[in-house]
Structures are given as structure tokens and as C-alpha cells.
Amino acid sequence: MAEKIVLITGATGNLGKATAAAFEAEGARLVLIGSRPESLERAYPDIAPHHLKLAADLTDAEAAAGAVAEAERVCGRIDAVCAIAGAFDMGGAVYEAPPELAERMMRLNVATMVNVVRAAVPGMIARKSGKIVTIGSTAALKGAAGMGAYTASKSAVMRLTESMAAELRGHGINVNCVLPSVIDTPENRAAMPKADFSKWVKPAELAAVIAFLCSDGASAMHGALVPVVGLV
Template sequence: MADRTVLITGATGNLGRAVAEAFSKEGARLALVGSRKESIERAYGGLAAEHLALAADLSDANAAAGVVAEVEGAFGRIDAVCAIAGAFDMGGPVHVAPPELAARMMTVNVATMVNVVRAAVPGMIARKSGKIVTVGSTAALKGAAGMGAYTASKSAVMRLTETMAAELRGDGINVNCVLPSTIDTPENRAAMPKADFSKWVKPAELAAVVAFLCSDGAKAMHGALVPVVGLV
């Protein structure tokens, strides 16, 4: 990935930081996007000059377009987009979950991804080259009680990934999706203290798959939904 530019959304989260570290080790230029300036500064305060850290609300299409324009202006191009930004909320049964929950899950998990991709793809098409990696979930392979809004939003991510792959493969752009099970994060450990953490997928392990999907080794992969589940 030397001399390539990778845009990572959700860069301040556990997975986002792991993905940033993976690409940094491979020599990529990083464009790291978080939702708040404070969290970006806390996570990447000592960022090297060859990288870029930005705060933006990617649910706003104009803000997402502004981020892409700033990255392209600084680095000349975007070679890969890793759409990591997202959130999880159980929400409860569909018939009692608050109406705003579904809207929030679709916004944070789907709209943030679509807005960034919409802005980045034209440049990739012009260069006939690009990689896009999204994040679905093994939980969204079918409906699950108590998490309808979340699984619906992640299912949408997966279907959109497949659709974009079909639309963009002729332009030299690979679009693929990772499907993690439970990720071993401090937040998940706190929420499920009796679980066997050793079976959960580690952020670095998931990041390694994301990095592979952005590499030349994955140039024949289009629309893949790749399970990354640890020992679960």
C-alpha cells in the first residue's frame, strides 16, 4: 500500500484504529475521519505530517463530499475507502422499539457509507482503479429477535455492497464487505462480562482482512461478503 491513499471512516473507534494501524504499517497515506474533533485529536494527536485527520458528520452528504474533496486536494486521489463508521443498538422487539431507532441505525450504518462512496467513486472511475470495503455483520445474515433495526441496516449495507460491486467492477473498482461476529472490544467485554472473550474476533484480525481486500491480491474479488468470526 506504499504511496496509496486510504480514507477510513469511523477512525476513532476500536476497529477504525486497528485498520489505521494496519495500513500505516504497510506505508499508506491515511485520511482518518471521525465524527468529533475532540475524539480525532485524542486518537491521532501525534499524527505524522503525511497523514490527514478530519472531523465531519458523514450523515450529511455535503459534509461527506467536503471530506472527499479535502482528501483529494491534499493527496491527489483516494485509492481505497474503508467505510468503518457505524453503531450497534439492540433496540428491543420491532413492535416496541422507538421509531427513531430504525432511522438512526440506517443513518449511522448506511447513510454515512453511501455519502462517502458517492463522493469518492467519480475519482476512482476516472482513474479506473479503486477499492471500497464496507462492514456488515454475521448477525444480519438473517433476522434476529430484539435487534431488527440493526440487522436491517447491516443487511442494507450488504445488499448495497453487492449492488455497487456489480455496477463498478467494469471500472476497475472492487467493492467488498467484511462480516464480523462479536468483536473483542472493551465495550463488548463490559456488556457481556461472562462471555468467552478468547472466541471473539480481535480488531487487528478483522483489520488484516480489510487491508487484504484493499490490496492487489483481492483484485478478482467483487461483491464478496467475507465472514470474519474468530472462534464463535
């Protein structure tokens, strides 16, 4: 990944930071997108100045397009997109959950990905080269009680990934998806204090798979849904 330009959404979250660290270690130049400038500064106070930090509301198509355009202006191109931005909400039973919950999950998990990809893909097509990695979930392989809105949104991400892979493979662009189970984060530990944390997948382990999917070694992979589950 030396000298590659890697755009990471959700860059201020646990997985976003781990993914940034993985690519920086391989010599990539990073475009780090978070929702607020202050959160980006907290997450990356000492990062090298050749990396680019951008604040944008990726649920807004125009804002996402503006962020991608700025990244291309400053860096010249985007070689890989890691669409990590998203959210989790149990939400309760489908018949009890407010309509706003499903809308929120679709905005945060689907629109953030689609808006960035829509803006980045034309440049990749022009160069006949590109990598896109999305984040699904093993929980979305089937419906589950109390998780309808979340699993529906992640299922949409997975189906869109497969569709984009079929659409873009002829243009030299790889589109694949990782499916984590429970990620070992401080927030998840606080929410499930009695769980066996040793069985959860570590952010760095998931980031390593994301980095592989953006490498030349994954050039034959199109539309893969890759489980990364630790021991769960």
C-alpha cells in the same frame, strides 16, 4: 499499500484505529475521518503529519462530500475507502422500538457509507482504479429477535455492497464487505462480562482482512461478503 491513499471512516473507534495501524504499517497515507476534532486528536495524538485528519458528520451528504473533496485536494486522489463508521443498538422488539431507532441505524450504518462512496467513486472511475470495503455483520445474515433495526441496516449495507460491486467492477473498482461477529472491544467486554473473550475476533484480525481486500491480491474479488468471526 505503499504510497496508496486510504480513507477510513469511523477512524476513532476500535476497528478504525486497528485498521489505520494496519495500513500505516504497510506504508499507506491515511485520511482519518471522525465525527469530532477532539476525538481524532485523542485517537491519533502522535501520528505522522503526512496523514490527514478530518472531522465530519458523514450522515450529512454535503459534509461527507466536503470531506472527500478536501482529502482529494490535499492528497491528490483516494485509492481505497474503508467505510467503518457505524453503530450497534439492540433496540428491543420491532413492534416496541421507537421509529427513531430504525432511522438512527440507517443513518449511522447506511448513510455514512453511501455518502462517502457517492463522493469518492467519481474519482475512482476517472482513474479506473479503486477499492471499497464496507462493514456488514454475521448477525445480519438473518433476522434476530431484539435486533431488527440493526440487522436491517447491516443487511442494507450488504445488499448495497453487492449492487455497487456489480456496477463498478467494469470500472476497475473492487467493492467487498467483511462480516464480523462479536469484536473484542472494551465496550463489548463490559456489556458481556461473562462471555469467553478469547473466542471473539480481534480488531487487528479484522483490520488485516480489510487491508487484504484493499490490496492487489484481492483484485479478482467483487461483491464478496467475507465472514471474519474468530471462534464464535
